[in-house]
Amino acid sequence: QVQLVESGGGVVQPGRSLRLSCAASGFTFSTSAMYWVRQAPGKGLEWVAFIPYDGTNRYYADSVKGRFTISRENSQNTLFLQMNSLRAEDTAVYYCARDRLGVVADMDVWGRGTTVTVSS
Amino acid sequence: EIVLTQSPATLSLSPGERATLSCRASQSVRNYLAWYQQKPGQAPRLLIYDASNRATGIPPRFSGSGSGTDFTLTISSLEPEDFAVYYCQQRYNWPPLTFGEGTKVEIK
Numbered sequence: 001q002v003q004l005v006e007s008g009g010g011v012v013q014p015g016r017s018l019r020l021s022c023a024a025s026g027f028t029f030s031t032s033a034m035y036w037v038r039q040a041p042g043k044g045l046e047w048v049a050f051i052p053y054d055g056t057n058r059y060y061a062d063s064v065k066g067r068f069t070i071s072r073e074n075s076q077n078t079l080f081l082q083m084n085s086l087r088a089e090d091t092a093v094y095y096c097a098r099d100r101l102g103v104v105a106d107m108d109v110w111g112r113g114t115t116v117t118v119s120s
Numbered sequence: 121e122i123v124l125t126q127s128p129a130t131l132s133l134s135p136g137e138r139a140t141l142s143c144r145a146s147q148s149v150r151n152y153l154a155w156y157q158q159k160p161g162q163a164p165r166l167l168i169y170d171a172s173n174r175a176t177g178i179p180p181r182f183s184g185s186g187s188g189t190d191f192t193l194t195i196s197s198l199e200p201e202d203f204a205v206y207y208c209q210q211r212y213n214w215p216p217l218t219f220g221e222g223t224k225v226e227i228k
Binding site: 035037044045046047050059060061062095100104105106107108110111112113 | 154156158162163164165166169175176207209211214215216217218219220221222
């Protein structure tokens, strides 16, 4: 079945780095645009980053620009989020999601999320 | 940045009642608006895309309407599994993609 499974979350000190992964299965990952979306504890949804199917023209929320990098390895059906210079306000559940259309649209498949906690 | 304002913040209703949720955009998003449902401890689920189209597998009691700046999600008769938080999201003017703050539909 169509599935996204995130991994790589954990507890990290402020200023450190973490790399999240999202393994895709059940659909053609190499033709799918993808997102990272996060949700701070008790808060709403926040779009973090977008990457098209071929990895070009990536976009980021201002809150993470210059610190986070979205990437993908189509041969491995995997999406990544490299998070550097982490701050307390980056604490959240991080979801990967598939774009419904293959361009910027809405998100029709979601993973269950991985929790990132930034704390000293 | 387009700001989406959802109202009410909380809606207290009984099973079988009709739920009407609002999402207002700070500027026109044409019909490029989606609705998601999120239950505690779960990922969001796409309900409606392009303002009025139900996503795959979504029951017909869920309907969306509106265009421009004012949108509505209607649940015609609440089932027990419909008590959740609902978010709207626009894709017309990006980046950034933006979400509303959510409406919680709770059991009265």
